[in-house]
Amino acid sequence: MQFIGAIIMAGLSLAVSSCSTGGRSPSGFLANYAQLDAGYGTADAVASYVKPGVDLTKYDSVIFEPVTTVVAAPGISPQVKDQLAAYLSESLRSQVPAGIKLASSPGPGTLRVRTALTDVIEGQKGGKAVTTIHGNPRTSLSGSLGSDSLASFISSVSFEGEILDSTTGERLSALSDHRLGAKRPATATTSWAAVRSASNQGAARLWQRYLSARGN
Numbered sequence: 012m013q014f015i016g017a018i019i020m021a022g023l024s025l026a027v028s029s030c031s032t033g034g035r036s037p038s039g040f041l042a043n044y045a046q047l048d049a050g051y052g053t054a055d056a057v058a059s060y061v062k063p064g065v066d067l068t069k070y071d072s073v074i075f076e077p078v079t080t081v082v083a084a085p086g087i088s089p090q091v092k093d094q095l096a097a098y099l100s101e102s103l104r105s106q107v108p109a110g111i112k113l114a115s116s117p118g119p120g121t122l123r124v125r126t127a128l129t130d131v132i133e134g135q136k137g138g139k140a141v142t143t144i145h146g147n148p149r150t151s152l153s154g155s156l157g158s159d160s161l162a163s164f165i166s167s168v169s170f171e172g173e174i175l176d177s178t179t180g181e182r183l184s185a186l187s188d189h190r191l192g193a194k195r196p197a198t199a200t201t202s203w204a205a206v207r208s209a210s211n212q213g214a215a216r217l218w219q220r221y222l223s224a225r226g227n
Contacts, residue, residue, distance in 0.1 A: 033045030033046050036171055036187060037129075037131050037132050038081040038127065038129035038131040038132075038140065038169075038171060039081065039131075039140075039142070040079060040081055040125075040127040040129065040171045041127075041171050041173060041185060041187065043182070044187070046060050046182070046185070047059060047060045047185055047186075047187055048060060057186070057187070057188045057189070058186070058187045058189075059184070059185065059186045059187070059220070060182070060184060060185040060186075061183070061184050061224050062181070062182065062183050062184065065183050065184075065224070067183070067221070067224055067225040067226075068225060068226065069120055070111070070120050070121065070122050071110065071111060071112065071120050071121075072111060072112045072113065072114040072118075072120060072121045072122070073107065073111055073112075073113060073114060073121065073122045073123070073124055074113075074114050074115070074116070074117065074121060074122070074123045074124070074177055075100070075103060075104065075113075075124050075126075076123065076124065076125045076126075077096075077100075077144050077145050077146045077147075077148075078096040078099050078100045078126055078127065078128070078144075078145050078148065079096075079125075079126070079127040079128075079142060079143065079144050079145070080092045080095065080096055080127065080128050080129065080142070080143045080145065081127055081128075081129035081130075081131055081140050081141070081142045081143075082129065082130055082131075082140065082141055082143075082164075083130055083131050083138050083139065083140040083141070084130050084138070084160075084163075084164045084167075085138045086160060087161070087164055089143070090151055090152060091152070091161065091164075092143055092145070093145055093148045093149060093151070094148070094149075094150050094151065094152050094203065094206075095128050095168070095206075095210075096128070096143075096145035096148035097145070097148035097149055097150045098150065098206065098207050098210040099126060099128060099210055099214075100145070100148055101150075101210075102210045102211050102214035103124065103126065103214050103217070105211075105214070106211070106214045106215055106217075106218050107218070108218055108221070108222055108227075114177075117177035117178050118177065118178060119178060121177040121178070122174050122175065122176070122177060122183070123174070123175040123176070123177040123180075124172065124173075124174050124175075125172060125173055125175070126170070126171070126172035127170070127171045127172065128168050128169070128170060129168070129169055129171060130164060130167050130168055130169065132169060132189050150203075150207075152203050153203055153204075154202065154203065155199065155200050155201060155202050155203070156197060156198075156199055156200075156201050156202075156203070156206075157199055158199055159198075159199050161199075162196070162197040162198050162199050162201060163197075165197040165201070165206060166196040166197045169187070169188055169189045170186065170187070170188045171186070171187050171188075172185065172186050172187075172217070173185040173186070174221070184220075184221070184224060186217070186220070
């Protein structure tokens, strides 16, 4: 559940420059993964990056790319992945800080945010990872998770994200939170409402991190 939390959340940094150095994250979502701090390459760790000297006060709008999921666990349905993507997407948008407006196209003063939820971490064995971009995710599931296997998956989801300058593609911030769900494991009786709540908390931490870097 926490997965989204930090995720989400989190870490709104998304840098899509495939030409950057340092290798990619285990899921393949983040490039220049070695740029992130001491958490790099460790399990159960949060790793982050903020561009030295960056002036975030010049940005007043944001573009959110569709949430991506990268899932290697077998048997996880498209509906489950879409549900998680919807929670993250909704949480990020609902908690945009005051003074930051949503934009539809790149431009000066506009940030671009990329985020992903994944169960692929370094040293973990699993099936072939399936990457899905959720253009318009919907929440279609309610009640409890209902199965131990789904609860195990929810408990192991991690967050990767980055914030870019929308015109140059330069990474301004990035975050990777491994095994967020393991901090508060889910069970078969855990409700989807609790998972949504976790995503809201994660989004809040994400924006708090952004505001801190901005000097607020």
